[in-house]
Amino acid sequence: MAKKAKIEARVLSQSILAEGIYDMWLETELAMDAHPGQFVGVYPANKATLLPRPISICEVDKEKSALRLVYRVVGSGTAEFALYQPGDIIMILGILGNGFPLEAAEGKRAVVMGGGIGVPPLLQTAKELSQKGTEVTAVMGYRNEETFLSDDFKKYAKMVIATEDGSVGTKGNVIDAMNENSVECDVILACGPMPMLRAIKQYAQDKGIKAYISLEERMACGVGACLGCVCKTKEADHHSHVHNARICTDGPVFDAEDVEI
Amino acid sequence: MAKKAKIEARVLSQSILAEGIYDMWLETELAMDAHPGQFVGVYPANKATLLPRPISICEVDKEKSALRLVYRVVGSGTAEFALYQPGDIIMILGILGNGFPLEAAEGKRAVVMGGGIGVPPLLQTAKELSQKGTEVTAVMGYRNEETFLSDDFKKYAKMVIATEDGSVGTKGNVIDAMNENSVECDVILACGPMPMLRAIKQYAQDKGIKAYISLEERMACGVGACLGCVCKTKEADHHSHVHNARICTDGPVFDAEDVEI
Amino acid sequence: MNTQVEIAGVEFKNPVMVGSGTFGSGVEYSEFVDLNKLGAVVTKGVANVPWPGNPVPRVTEVYGGMLNAIGLQNPGIDVFVERDLSFLKDYDTRVIVNVCGKSVEDYLEVVERLGDEKRVDMLEINVSCPNVKEGAIAFGQNKDALFDITSRIKKVAKQPVIMKLSPNVTSISEMAKAAEAAGADAISLINTITGMKIDIHRRKFALANKTGGMSGPAIKPVAVRMVYEASHAVNIPVIGMGGIASGDDAIEFIMAGATAVAVGAMNFHDPYTTMRVVEGIESYMRRYNVEDINDLRGCVE
Amino acid sequence: MNTQVEIAGVEFKNPVMVGSGTFGSGVEYSEFVDLNKLGAVVTKGVANVPWPGNPVPRVTEVYGGMLNAIGLQNPGIDVFVERDLSFLKDYDTRVIVNVCGKSVEDYLEVVERLGDEKRVDMLEINVSCPNVKEGAIAFGQNKDALFDITSRIKKVAKQPVIMKLSPNVTSISEMAKAAEAAGADAISLINTITGMKIDIHRRKFALANKTGGMSGPAIKPVAVRMVYEASHAVNIPVIGMGGIASGDDAIEFIMAGATAVAVGAMNFHDPYTTMRVVEGIESYMRRYNVEDINDLRGCVE
Numbered sequence A, B: 001m002a003k004k005a006k007i008e009a010r011v012l013s014q015s016i017l018a019e020g021i022y023d024m025w026l027e028t029e030l031a032m033d034a035h036p037g038q039f040v041g042v043y044p045a046n047k048a049t050l051l052p053r054p055i056s057i058c059e060v061d062k063e064k065s066a067l068r069l070v071y072r073v074v075g076s077g078t079a080e081f082a083l084y085q086p087g088d089i090i091m092i093l094g095i096l097g098n099g100f101p102l103e104a105a106e107g108k109r110a111v112v113m114g115g116g117i118g119v120p121p122l123l124q125t126a127k128e129l130s131q132k133g134t135e136v137t138a139v140m141g142y143r144n145e146e147t148f149l150s151d152d153f154k155k156y157a158k159m160v161i162a163t164e165d166g167s168v169g170t171k172g173n174v175i176d177a178m179n180e181n182s183v184e185c186d187v188i189l190a191c192g193p194m195p196m197l198r199a200i201k202q203y204a205q206d207k208g209i210k211a212y213i214s215l216e217e218r219m220a221c222g223v224g225a226c227l228g229c230v231c232k233t234k235e236a237d238h239h240s241h242v243h244n245a246r247i248c249t250d251g252p253v254f255d256a257e258d259v260e261i
Numbered sequence C, D: 001m002n003t004q005v006e007i008a009g010v011e012f013k014n015p016v017m018v019g020s021g022t023f024g025s026g027v028e029y030s031e032f033v034d035l036n037k038l039g040a041v042v043t044k045g046v047a048n049v050p051w052p053g054n055p056v057p058r059v060t061e062v063y064g065g066m067l068n069a070i071g072l073q074n075p076g077i078d079v080f081v082e083r084d085l086s087f088l089k090d091y092d093t094r095v096i097v098n099v100c101g102k103s104v105e106d107y108l109e110v111v112e113r114l115g116d117e118k119r120v121d122m123l124e125i126n127v128s129c130p131n132v133k134e135g136a137i138a139f140g141q142n143k144d145a146l147f148d149i150t151s152r153i154k155k156v157a158k159q160p161v162i163m164k165l166s167p168n169v170t171s172i173s174e175m176a177k178a179a180e181a182a183g184a185d186a187i188s189l190i191n192t193i194t195g196m197k198i199d200i201h202r203r204k205f206a207l208a209n210k211t212g213g214m215s216g217p218a219i220k221p222v223a224v225r226m227v228y229e230a231s232h233a234v235n236i237p238v239i240g241m242g243g244i245a246s247g248d249d250a251i252e253f254i255m256a257g258a259t260a261v262a263v264g265a266m267n268f269h270d271p272y273t274t275m276r277v278v279e280g281i282e283s284y285m286r287r288y289n290v291e292d293i294n295d296l297r298g299c300v301e
């Protein structure tokens, strides 16, 4: 893997996908080494806020040397990002994290599963899997009819939708949608809120299939140095020796069996 | 006088007058109440720097509701100001301070004297005096041939220049220039570095004339509340009762006789 | 919706006060804000006689805040009563007078002198100013000295007494307990944290006094922690301050255990800060259906 | 131009180190910077046995800085020696190992164990971590306890010993003097200042540990003041840290009296910070014709 770097990136475009959900393309050489499931740290210009904001890679365009980030405005950093205009220069740190193990899904019945702001990283995942000839089902959970990115997924995957309010697809969560649509699979690649990930871990265990889940935690360094972002692991991991894997470096994607969530 | 306010101002233009010296016009309703020798507090957008930067009013255009600020880049705040483009919205606090007592100079032989970045506030001073029919001589001290604003002064005053390196006018300081050009006067209105102000105070005392000088000090509030910006006064002043006048409110302009500098 | 709070029998229309020394006696900021909308005006520290304060530079900016070494310049109690208290007579807000001194006797003189001033609702005793050489902070950094001065002041004070604590201590709980044990009616904290800035180009201290007291958003996490610790150590009310810039910041201090809050250095950044804090508290309460501000006190888990 | 400094007989090619716990053992940041260009790598605190650290969330951002409550997670001395010290063997930089413990015996075990490790140039004893319940900070907030642990460590240590002091004390000078009197070869400061952040929307502490240690530019003025006070109280060298982000910041600490400096939390903001500090120091020296960095130490007036 290429060396990590903190470098300038140029905003190529910015648009709104749903209420509070933004879609930004960045031109950056980091794109050349980006794998699905990895993330970048985006630095707000606001000098009162010094830490990078971890944002997953939603899509990669290697020809344009571009990364797509889809993010929800939740605080001061993301609120600042939402103001960026094409041409703006920002600082990013990357490429961070391990990404999804595509090889574990290739040629198998693969499901990518996302919930809420966990949807974006699955897009590039579905894209690369489908480009490698794997048939992918995308099972995505949303709050309501604002099913952002679902048109993009349809290019690479069979699309199944769950919404909390039942306005589109299955009323309920992604597992409900799996069941309602009788989706069968061998491997799940997932990102979303913790309750969803717990349900997926249980589901995979019950069905005897593999699940790889992308976790989230507060981060400071993003590169594995500060030990801020750990999650409990079943086995003492090679780095910490105390059952604490670093989500930023050993993850964010883990075999669901390996982590205690 | 009108109420003070912290309000938005719109950058109308920005240009470079000399090395590191910038000239910015702002559109703001505060312009309507601005008197020569008063100042505004300009807030950097940088959230690490929260205090307003005191900058003197260089010129006022009441028709356009505009203020002209001329400033030297010395630190992070002024470096930020130098990047502003026409159309940018910034926050300013004003109008602050007392301003020059024009009535003390009207109809007399008036000299406005400025040194370095003390030159700008004298421009509006010369302009208003000349508009009121007073004949003004402007004696301005610069480092070198970059005699910024001198063309503006010529519109309202007889212009006498001193430069440290002798490249233009008298080689030396403003007092040297006064002497070399045999400038006679009844009252001096001045702003500039402390050694210059001390020399002017002495000069005025020796000649038995009045001098009003504009002082500078580190400020926090800019409105007289924090007691950060005091200067020693001969008499116990009405506010502090301890010989400490507040430069931001009781000044920045003082009768040279009244302050111990 | 109730925003009224009570401290030692005194009722405040809302919990928003100002930090002593950052608001004069209200005159200057009355050009920007309606003093009637404040819970209380807390005046600049006043001593028995006029104090000239420290040489300039007295203030300097630091990352997310400032240092000050005003040195408690004040015109003395006589001028203060005549001028500042008279000014405040016209306003419908509480008045808390901040008192400073070099010896216990200095403090007692001011406290006694203020006893019959009807306009004074409470006294705040500054034993924590880091910017004067004698007295002041010494009382605030030693729990026995704090106990002693507090009890002596309580003996003569006619108004309820708030002891203002210094953050420059190993254990804020111990100091809070000492104040409570000596009879203080409330405590306020934090005063400024001692800091220093050096101008590396001139190789000089940025402040003539070398050190100064740090305030502003940069100190807020330390202040919240100390308010939490202090309010869990004592049963008397706590007035919290340190970097408050918004209603959300005020709510944070209240959740940490403060009964009221004060806005200090941020007045300099934005003269309307107090009003934004008052409104911000109300809008938080509306958003989360909080009927009574007192329900939020200490509610963090 | 000389940037070399000496501490207790150990020479450093320049005064720029890293803050323990902010740089791992160098592996992660070696992707960004050339470790050979650092004065020293200071490792994350290591204990006699593996420590799991605190529950998450362990870090949170605050104005101009961050709070952390990692709780000294570490793999224990065995893994550390085998893995981290081996990694550092290939680099031409000094290695300072930061040691933590819950009891004096814990510390002694690690210190003894490291005695024969040739790769270890110095030991830094962390008696100031605010994020673990037992031990640690207790030693750093009581001068007798500090004296005791320092002298016991000095009896067994084969490498020179740096005592890392806590800023959460009333008098940093007293603590510095206690460390010196007990035989410390140097002191380093400041460790983090205890702070707290509350998530007002969830009414919960932002950190699982409730409090955390504050670091970053926001604490710099407090750090500079303490480095100034400590270095004027003792004759042993002082390593200064707290919010350093640039060469200018480093110069400020050196002028305050520090012999060397460390970059901590700002590594997280910019992984190249250490290099920018090294270059920034040199460019300051060039600009002002400073021949020897040691001439700047304590030069503020």
Ligand SMILES: Cc1cc2nc3c(=O)[nH]c(=O)nc-3n(C[C@H](O)[C@H](O)[C@H](O)COP(=O)(O)OP(=O)(O)OC[C@H]3O[C@@H](n4cnc5c(N)ncnc54)[C@H](O)[C@@H]3O)c2cc1C
Binding pocket: A039, A051, A052, A053, A054, A055, A056, A057, A070, A071, A072, A073, A074, A075, A076, A077, A078, A079, A117, A120, A121, A215, A216, A217, A218, A219, A252, D060, D061
């Ligand atoms: C590996 C990873 C990938 C992520 N991918 C995405 C994505 O693709 N799209 C998206 O919208 N969000 C994503 N998030 C969450 C995103 O990082 C936060 O929403 C964002 O940092 C909030 O920043 P803020 O300044 O707006 O919020 P504030 O609350 O003001 O941030 C304050 C601090 O808390 C941190 N923080 C706040 N919320 C979170 C969170 N949920 N997770 C981690 N740190 C947080 C911030 O980084 C910052 O340091 C991801 C998080 C992780 C860990």
Ligand SMILES: Cc1cc2nc3c(=O)[nH]c(=O)nc-3n(C[C@H](O)[C@H](O)[C@H](O)COP(=O)(O)OP(=O)(O)OC[C@H]3O[C@@H](n4cnc5c(N)ncnc54)[C@H](O)[C@@H]3O)c2cc1C
Binding pocket: B039, B051, B052, B053, B054, B055, B056, B057, B070, B071, B072, B073, B074, B075, B076, B077, B078, B079, B117, B120, B121, B215, B216, B217, B218, B219, B252, C060, C061
């Ligand atoms: C009444 C008054 C009028 C002024 N008018 C002008 C003017 O017309 N043009 C101009 O170029 N400059 C003027 N100055 C000086 C100007 O305020 C400073 O140069 C400016 O504040 C520097 O800000 P900075 O962020 O670039 O510097 P920094 O050094 O980064 O500022 C740090 C802090 O120090 C303060 N500060 C720094 N230098 C000074 C200074 N010389 N005086 C007061 N505060 C200072 C800043 O306001 C800020 O709070 C005036 C100062 C005063 C007091």
Ligand SMILES: Cc1cc2nc3c(=O)[nH]c(=O)nc-3n(C[C@H](O)[C@H](O)[C@H](O)COP(=O)(O)O)c2cc1C
Binding pocket: B220, B226, C018, C019, C020, C021, C022, C044, C045, C068, C070, C072, C098, C125, C126, C129, C164, C189, C190, C191, C192, C214, C215, C216, C217, C219, C241, C242, C243, C244, C262, C263, C264, C265, C266
């Ligand atoms: C310029 C200035 C002057 C101050 N003067 C006093 C004072 O006279 N008495 C006092 O008790 N506190 C004084 N303080 C401390 C404040 O009241 C407050 O405790 C502190 O600044 C922390 O709050 P903040 O961060 O909101 O400013 C002063 C603070 C500043 C900034």
Ligand SMILES: Cc1cc2nc3c(=O)[nH]c(=O)nc-3n(C[C@H](O)[C@H](O)[C@H](O)COP(=O)(O)O)c2cc1C
Binding pocket: A220, A226, D018, D019, D020, D021, D022, D044, D045, D068, D070, D072, D098, D126, D129, D164, D190, D191, D192, D214, D215, D216, D217, D219, D241, D242, D243, D244, D262, D263, D264, D265, D266
């Ligand atoms: C995430 C983190 C972990 C830390 N771990 C340690 C540690 O293990 N041992 C120690 O002595 N100091 C530790 N510190 C304190 C730093 O070394 C340093 O003293 C402090 O952060 C102040 O410097 P800064 O503001 O540059 O970060 C840690 C700091 C941070 C931010």
Ligand code: FES
Binding pocket: A218, A219, A220, A221, A222, A223, A224, A225, A226, A227, A228, A229, A230, A246, A247, A248, A249
């Ligand atoms: S964020 Fe620092 S180790 Fe993961």
Ligand code: FES
Binding pocket: B218, B219, B220, B221, B222, B223, B224, B225, B226, B227, B228, B229, B230, B246, B247, B248, B249
């Ligand atoms: S700057 Fe506050 S009184 Fe002048």
